[in-house]
Amino acid sequence: MRSNKHAMTIIKRSSRKSHAGVHTGSWKVAFADFMLALMALFLVLWIVGTVTQEERQEIVAQLNGTSLFDGSSVFDGRDSKPIVHDSGAGSMLVATTQTPDGAEHTDEMAEDLERNDSTAMNEADEAGKGSSTEPLESVLFRSDKELQQLSVMISNIISAYNAQDNLKLEKVPQGLRILIQDDKDRMMFPRGSAVMTPYFEKLLSELAPVFNRLDNQIMITGHTDAAKYRDSAVYNNWNLSGDRALTARRALERGGVEGDRVIQVNAMGSRMLLDTEDPLAARNRRIEIMVLTHSATQSLYEFYGLQGANVVKPIVERIQ
Incomplete structure (x- = not known):
């Protein structure tokens, strides 16, 4: 039986790229902007649903640069x-x-x-x-x-x-x-x-x-x-x-x-x-x-x- 006394041990190392720079907080800023825009959208929809037709006309008149007053x-x-x-x-x-x-x-x-x-x-x-x-x-x-x-x-x-x-x-x-x-x-x-x-x-x-x-x-x-x-x-x-x-x-x-x-x-x-x-x-x-x-x-x-x-x-x- 052959002796393993002089056998060579091979260690294989795989190269892995560091992901330390990927997990930053930039995605949180983008998500916060998205949630803010979504909240503004629902706020506008809520206002449109609660105001009367006359109040809508007044708002449109003010946005168009004209006023009843x-x-x-x-x-x-x-x-x-x-x-x-x-x-x-x-x-x-x-x-x-x-x-x-x-x-x-x-x-x-x-x-x-x-x-x-x-x-x-x-x-x-x-x-x-x-x-x-x-x-x-x-x-x-x-x-x-x-x-x-x-x-x-x-x-x-x-x-x-x-x-x-x-x-x-x-x-x-x-x-x-x-x-x-x-x-x-x-x-x-x-x-x-x-x-x-x-x-x-x-x-x-x-x-x-x-x-x-x-x-x-x-x-x-x-x-x-x-x-x-x-x-x-x-x-x-x-x-x-x-x-x-x-x-x-x-x-x-x-x-x-x-x-x-x-x-x-x-x-x-x-x-x-x-x-x-x-x-x-x-x-x-x-x-x-x-x-x-x-x-x-x-x-x-x-x-x-x-x-x-x-x-x-x-x-x-x-x-x-």
Whole structure:
């Protein structure tokens, strides 16, 4: 038997490349970027699913570089020209749109308003003195024309905001009544609250420059539905309607309306329901803004006394 004493031992070594440089943290950065993009995608999908159609339109308008609050989109007459149908006193003014031929209509309307502004104060002074240098029919016609122009501008805002169900115009003998009310999709105030929602806050701020074009006085009235409070002795619909009317006044003042333009703020509670068959209907919860004619303003001055001059003396003093 052969001896293995002098046998040669062969050791085979395989060459292996080092993988120490491969296992770095760069893949973590890429994965984090991917997860961040995925989270942003789901966030966008969630926002799109929760916002309303009107809010989407506002977002698109802002991304396109246009805004409903810069003034040009509402009063320049380039987008739409409203047609106001008036079938008589107390009738609803319905706004429709047609393709505009240009901005001449709006420019002429603005010029007429500026001319009317210069004579409106003189008219009010003459009415306060109990005399007038022109026929009463002429004064009433000019005042009616001013309110008609005002209704055209407000109709533009209604179309721009798609607020046909929330903002309505009604021509009455005392002036132009603007009804701002709830519907099934939008609420001006949360239930039992006097804090105005952002949509109606923006809507009132858009109306403020329109009111400043005329010197007519404004009356604001708050209304509620017939829902009852548990403890009506502490807080009730009278308080709520008054607080909401004051909130509307502050919103108009923040939009630029001068404080002395508001002649009266009223609280009606649930005494004047629009829908008497359903006392809890959304349209019963509303704010009414009345743009008074000069004659209606003068009637208020005579009723309450212009700066105390025409106040009726108490009957007790007469007896004494």
